Amino acid sequence: MRRFSTLCYKELLRFFKVSIQTVGAPVLTTLLYLVIFGHALEGRLEVYRGVRYTVFLVPGLVMMAVLQNAFANSSSSLIQSKITGNIVFVLLAPVSYVEFFAAYVVASIVRGLVVGLCVLAVTLFFVDLPLHAPLWALAFALLGAALLGTLGLVAAVVSDKIDQVAAFQNFVVVPLTFLSGVFYSIHTLPPFWQRLSHANPFFYMVDGFRYGFFGASDFAPAASLAIVFASLLAVCSATLWLLKSGYKLRY
């Protein structure tokens, strides 16, 4: 337990020490999205009856911040440790692969939730947001952050360079979040793209998270939760197997 808590604490300390980059920057980015898209699209779109577009946009932006920051935490920390070589301090110690996994993922969840909460708090100055079912929102935020934290871990384990992690982020994480319905309801899409969106696990996270605020969603929240949970289990098992094998960590 001590080994896990120390490694987790180290990961948290790392991101708190650079909180301008790790918390301040994503809050600013999200605000820019809100201002720009809100300004451009306010009044032209009404996704849910009686919900203004900027209000509709906020939960999606919050979830996007949660997901991207959870991914960024584990991936950037581990790839930096691998490149600078200081990962050796953990590898030399009697830390098991399960403790290693849990520490990185839990720290990623915390980073995702902290950034998400900050983004939410700041946007509340601009919009009045209903909160229909907070526990649903929390459940989706937790599972989504865990899933992306785990993916970040995988990206860093298999990569040898920072560029490779960035490629994973740019070609996988960003497209999947942007196409998950952060900025729109998938019901506004042509049928082909609607079907395709249903194959994107990020869609269920964002849609379910939004249900927590509006009590309305594109897909049944319980089914979304089950799908997200199943994805998380699958990715976690694969990651644990990868870590157990020592792939690109212990040669």
Place this chain on the structure above:
Amino acid sequence: MAEGEFFGLLGPNGAGKTTLINVIAGLVRPDAGRAAVMGADVGRDYRRARRMLGVVPQELVFDPFFTVRETLRLQSGYYGLARNDGWIDEVMHHLDLTAKADANMRSLSGGMKRRVLVAQALVHKPPVIVLDEPTAGVDVELRQGLWQFVRRLNRDGHSIVLTTHYLEEAEAHCQRIALLKDGRIAALDATRSLLGSFSGLDLRLHLDRAALPVGIPGRVVEADGAHFRVRLATYRELEDALVRLREAGVGIREMEVHPPDLEEVFLRLTGRGS
């Protein structure tokens, strides 16, 4: 290797010293064979094996986010140790790190970073300590302080494994030495008997003429005009050689005396030397 020993692992670059250490530390998985630390297999019983082992890596690695004290506290935690500040203070004291305890790792000089690496390897009081080329790029003062501390640890019962390029270091500290070449042990013996067989001096002379007087002791290894390399067995022979030169009225323009270097020892061991 026996408990409590100060053991030297010598070899030229690429001989496999660091690879061997990485196998023992669990950083590299062996293709064949097994390794154990104090009886604990490094694979099956990795928790016990790693608790027994403190490794000072060769590369100057550090985490730029933390101070010296934070680094050492975190390292203690990785070994499951909760309240370790007493020992951390003691280790920092012995390594002259106390003044830098709250300095960020990034701001430390190379020598200071090396000391922190040593401290990190000691936070869990391991019975076996591995120093992988600890003096590479380290100034004389630190080198002496480091050896003093390591010798003390050895006196207190810690087993020490040292890898080095420098024969003098091994000669000064190690009780037994293994010479590695191409991943194999080329020689393994007590330091005294091993180096005894390679003792001697390499005398390099630049004379005022292109001929050595007769009666010079030792063996001429190289002769190139007025330049000569003579292999001598003892300093006594060196004295005799100088006397002989004086008697013959030969002038010395330049002179160097070298102990045998590791490369030469290797060449001789593998039977490819002169």
